[in-house]
Amino acid sequence: MKPGKLLIGATVLALNVGAGGAMGQEPKGTAVASFKSSVDMVRVAAVVRDHKGRFVQDLTAHDFEILDGGQKRAIADFRPDIAGISVAVLFDVSGSMEGHMPNAREAATHVLSWMDTTRDEAAVFTFDTHLDERTPFTTGLRTLPETLSGVVPFGETSLHDAIAATARKVGGREGRRRAVIVLTDGNDTSSRLKPSQVSAIASEIDVPVYIFGIVPSIDNPTGDSSTQLIERSPFAGPLSDLAAWTGGHVFVASTPGQRSIAARQIIDELRHQYLIAFPSSGNPGWHPLEVRARNKDLTVRARSGYMAGQTNPTSN
16 A cells, blocks of 8 residues: 545645655554453455545455465455444533634534444544543434533644544444544644554554544634645644554644535545454554555555554553
8 A cells, every 4th residue: 555645625624744754664652551451363454546536445355465474374264244333422612612612523523423323333532631521432322412512722732642542443343334534623732642653553453543633724724814834734744654553544634625525524434444464463562564465456445554463452
């Protein structure tokens, strides 16, 4: 899989800039012992698009190749069928989000509106320097908790730590396609973990992280009225790498239309994942992964690797 680049659609802006963690490279900081796990069968969720960016369906296991540390691995299980989705919606409620919460709630409501009430589940979390569960995983969740309306953004931001903790919670939701959707302005002021460490954690348990940037147009690095250079945006560089390494993506939305379309794109992407499993090599340590299509005209996005030979993480 090739490193991402800046993608500008007609009305929604998807940012994947400076993905220095291209497939086959190890995210720095993977030596976080408490999150390493022993893996006998490695599960990978993969999204495939054609050269026009359209989802590609009806592929079989034969259409894919798995490279584990550069070595080909045989696919042991392949599931193209549409399963339910398990999503953790993670709100940044730190001080820098003052004035942005209505837009964040609107974006999250769009996410919930695209989910299937009979088979999809969602949970709602908030964070500043601490992670709080507002709504547990609930099938058919359509509305945000009333407590969110009264939240006053305050304090510092532990964005990276909150993503890691939430990814572990979603990682325990078996039988569905899982993801963390983070509603944030992209700033982090007090995390212990670096983005590269978080990407290793989420990637290792196969939970894609989608960063949903909630910023005004003047701070949207891909907008015509922006005063923000792309390379200086908090959504570029390490944060973009974090999403890309996990198989997720960065969306920056500044208008109601952009937020609606971005929400639908995220859920559509989860719906079109192929679930692939292969046996681990068993060698301890970080294993870089590359998932690719035999058809060179197709692009595959999946997590960047897995950790083998350690004990399973305990959920917080």
